[in-house]
Amino acid sequence: MPRLPWRVAKLVEIRQETATARTLVFQIPGWPGHLAGQHVDVRLTAPDGYSTERSYSVAAPEQGDRVELTVELVPDGEVSPYLLEILEVGDEVEIRGPVGGWFVWRPDHTTPVLLVAGGSGVVPLMAMIRARRAAGSSAPFRLIYSVREPDQRFYLDELANPDPGLDIAYLFTRKTPDGWARPPGRITQADLTGASTDIDSYVCGPTGFVEAAADHLIALGHAPDRIRTERFGPTGG
Amino acid sequence: MGIVSRGFFGRRREEDVKLPPGQYLTHDFPVLSAGPTPRIGLDRWEFAIDTELGETHRWSWPELLALPSETPTVDLHCVTKWSKLGTGWQGVSLDVLMENVETGAEYALAYSYGGYTTNLPLEDLLDGKAWIAYKYDGDDLEPRHGGPARLLVPHLYLWKSAKWVRGIRLMNEDWPGFWETAGYHNYGDPWREQRYQGD
Numbered sequence: 001m002p003r004l005p006w007r008v009a010k011l012v013e014i015r016q017e018t019a020t021a022r023t024l025v026f027q028i029p030g031w032p033g034h035l036a037g038q039h040v041d042v043r044l045t046a047p048d049g050y051s052t053e054r055s056y057s058v059a060a061p062e063q064g065d066r067v068e069l070t071v072e073l074v075p076d077g078e079v080s081p082y083l084l085e086i087l088e089v090g091d092e093v094e095i096r097g098p099v100g101g102w103f104v105w106r107p108d109h110t111t112p113v114l115l116v117a118g119g120s121g122v123v124p125l126m127a128m129i130r131a132r133r134a135a136g137s138s139a140p141f142r143l144i145y146s147v148r149e150p151d152q153r154f155y156l157d158e159l160a161n162p163d164p165g166l167d168i169a170y171l172f173t174r175k176t177p178d179g180w181a182r183p184p185g186r187i188t189q190a191d192l193t194g195a196s197t198d199i200d201s202y203v204c205g206p207t208g209f210v211e212a213a214a215d216h217l218i219a220l221g222h223a224p225d226r227i228r229t230e231r232f233g234p235t236g237g
Numbered sequence: 238m239g240i241v242s243r244g245f246f247g248r249r250r251e252e253d254v255k256l257p258p259g260q261y262l263t264h265d266f267p268v269l270s271a272g273p274t275p276r277i278g279l280d281r282w283e284f285a286i287d288t289e290l291g292e293t294h295r296w297s298w299p300e301l302l303a304l305p306s307e308t309p310t311v312d313l314h315c316v317t318k319w320s321k322l323g324t325g326w327q328g329v330s331l332d333v334l335m336e337n338v339e340t341g342a343e344y345a346l347a348y349s350y351g352g353y354t355t356n357l358p359l360e361d362l363l364d365g366k367a368w369i370a371y372k373y374d375g376d377d378l379e380p381r382h383g384g385p386a387r388l389l390v391p392h393l394y395l396w397k398s399a400k401w402v403r404g405i406r407l408m409n410e411d412w413p414g415f416w417e418t419a420g421y422h423n424y425g426d427p428w429r430e431q432r433y434q435g436d
């Protein structure tokens with residue numbers, strides 16, 4: 001198998017998702033395509049040759065040579081502030097991938113799916129939702145999406161009118177919209193009940209969130225080998 | 238050198254330590270696993286070495302703790318880019334566990350509670366290069382970091398250090414493990430940046 005090459009990726013479009021997150025659409029000549037749930041490595045290089053790499057999930061299914069990422073600001077970070085505040089349309093970075101053959105959803109899967117997102121962990125799950133739509137799949141999907149506050153939700157307009165067969169529940173950990181029945185708080189077992197346990201689950205977000213959500217699913221009787229997890233970072237809500 | 242990204246100068250270089258290519262330094266201890274964290278009762282816990290000749294050597298939890306242990310201080314390099322330096326562990330060297338194991342095998346497959354597997358050449362487990370570790374930073378190893386015990390093979394990317402290790406199978410042929418069949422490199426040397434197949 002040949003080495004996954006670094007490819008030059010030119011930023012062609014920016015969409016602001018929240019005050020601290022934006023979607024970056026890159027054009028990458030020769031891109032081999034990818035599956036929903038996979039990630040890429042992004043490499044930045046300084047004029048003196050210093051370089052650094054980070055992983056980012058792809059936010060949308062394969063669409064030719066276009067690759068979409070959604071990046072959330074990690075204050076004081078090295079790479080995310082650059083991608084959010086400095087990178088402009090026309091600028092170039094290097095990307096290689098796709099990477100990861102486990103945390104993926106394939107459009108020919110008909111099994112019901114539970115997606116559980118914490119914060120920016122929604123990104124690869126959104127790729128699955130979009131891949132489902134693009135394929136005209138009728139696999140039942142349920143998204144449970146936990147964020148600190150209402151205005152931190154990504155893809156809000158797109159998720160406001162969910163595709164048929166896609167059910168969405170928001171959880172707020174710090175502040176809810178007015179009149180919201182569930183008080184603010186971290187994900188509990190009760191938030192995950194209701195669904196059959198004969199489903200495939202994808203859980204993605206900060207480590208603490210993923211640990212908690214996966215433990216709740218197991219306590220509810222889900223088989224551990226049907227819970228796929230992706231952990232983005234050490235901390236966060 | 239890669240193409241220069243306009244306006245990027247880097248923020249981390251003041252740390253100025255020698256890291257494998259593409260890695261950055263962290264002081265946290267991030268977690269990476271493909272699934273939920275399994276919980277294993279110590280009364281049921283065991284570690285086994287299965288040889289290519291069909292023999293199995295087993296250790297219960299008290300038997301493992303009764304073996305002579307070492308306290309290696311090692312650097313960790315995760316394929317997701319973070320490196321953590323100078324981590325302190327306690328565990329039993331594979332040299333001790335292999336002492337009475339008769340084998341001519343060249344390959345090993347570590348397997349874990351929860352079903353995880355990872356493969357490596359047997360020689361990478363010997364000569365003071367690998368441990369079954371049960372304490373981290375002086376405390377019992379937390380489940381999320383692989384407790385009660387994990388394999389520790391710090392000279393390879395951390396996915397080779399199987400968490401929740403349950404045994405090691407010795408084989409005449411190489412048998413790719415979980416990440417190795419999902420696009421990751423078969424050997425995983427961080428200093429040669431062997432992250433993915435073909436690297």
Ligand SMILES: Cc1cc2nc3c(=O)[nH]c(=O)nc-3n(C[C@H](O)[C@H](O)[C@H](O)COP(=O)(O)OP(=O)(O)OC[C@H]3O[C@@H](n4cnc5c(N)ncnc54)[C@H](O)[C@@H]3O)c2cc1C
Pocket residue numbers: 039054055056057058070071072073074075076077078079080081120123124206230231232233234235236261263264265317
């Ligand atoms: C497989 C994978 C997929 C990922 N996909 C995405 C994605 O789609 N969108 C996205 O925004 N990020 C994603 N990440 C996280 C991303 O790789 C970076 O870790 C993140 O952007 C921070 O990088 P940085 O250089 O800005 O911060 P750094 O300079 O690396 O870190 C600065 C400080 O913040 C802490 N920190 C690092 N990462 C995080 C984090 N994620 N949350 C909270 N604190 C953190 C560090 O420990 C450090 O103290 C993914 C990570 C992995 C492993």
